[in-house]
Amino acid sequence: MxxxxxxxxxxxxxxxxxxxxxxxxxxxxxxxxxxxxxxxxxxxxxxxxxxxxxxxxxxxxDEHIWRDKCIATWRSFLDPRVQRVISTLPSGHRSFFSDSYTHLGLRRGLVDLPPSVATKELISAVDIYYKGEVIFSKVQETETVSGWFLCSPFRVDLLDPKESVSTRIPYNDQWDEETWVRNAEENLSLSWILIDPTRKRAANVSSRRPVSVHRHWLTGEVHVRFSTVLAGNRKRKSSSSSELVEFATEMVMAPEASAVEVREVSLVAEDMEGKNLGGEGSLVILTAAMGGGRRRGGGEERYRELEQRKREAREEKGRRRSSKAVDTAACVVAGGAAVVVSFWLCLYLCIRQKLVVIVNKLK
Incomplete structure (x- = not known):
């Protein structure tokens, strides 16, 4: 209003x-x-x-309006590296907000990009909020041209393995798992903006709100998952549907004294079977999606669709394995039966031949 x-x-x-x-x-x-x-x-x-x-x-x-809106939305926006890229965008701050605030569209079909333009690096601008207040903010650059990146699984880690960041999230040792999950689902949100300086585009690959929260039974760590689902490349042009690819942000928190600390914030790309995608394939999908359409909302719905398709794929795989096992068992039984029959047939023929020889001698 x-x-x-x-x-x-x-x-x-x-x-x-x-x-x-x-x-x-x-x-x-x-x-x-x-x-x-x-x-x-x-x-x-x-x-x-x-x-x-x-x-x-x-x-x-007016550029000043959109600069103010970006500042109010993302703390990482103020990083000099982000500012340098924004200065090169066609409509400056308005272009950045338009690209980064909305969700990437799920463009189904073959993913193809002209090889003439190579993305040299991706800039991650990440902000995590608790009850609307920033508790974690970081900007990190990732090179995308080396053989190591192109051939290795796509993964961006914002914290080193032994690094942790203290937050203002209160800790109550009386909370059970259900309370932890509800607190995270209701109060946590995350923005992960990937910026491509070469193509002058940006995209938010987070669902904003968590799509999955669970507490590890042994360590007590809380694992919070954010997700964006994109269309991957079809394996065959004759295929009727494209593979879905999930860009998932995993955030791990753990209680420490009277507060909660963040121990891991990472971004990975996974296919329908949960396998990590390589850097080269992930980069193709990302850059193609950045150049596609946008829409507001739908992150959680697409994640549920992905989970449903994963279940259907597992069930179909299980049915194929069962059918294959039955066929294999049938082949084994048939083969065994053939061996037994062949053995007795050979034995019968040998005995018959010997009997014929004995009978001829008696004559």
């Missing part, structure tokens, strides 16, 4: 509405929109407001 404190009278019998119908947002003076309405809106609402009319679109394209 858009509102303002400007001093124009509300429609009454003495002051009828303009046009005799009602006052619209387009009729509000531009200075009121610029100074009183836009500062009170979040970035998504400003984007919606800009589509209301040509005049409002012109007001909402």
């Amino acid at each position: 858009l509102s303002s404190s400007y001093s124009h009278p509300l429609p009454t019998a003495e002051h009828p509405p303009r046009g005799g119908v009602g006052t619209t947002i387009s009729a509000v003076p531009h200075d009121v929109v610029r100074s009183h309405i836009i500062p009170c809106l979040d970035g998504a609402s400003v984007a919606a407001l800009s589509s209301a009319s040509v005049e409002l679109h012109s007001l909402c394209t």
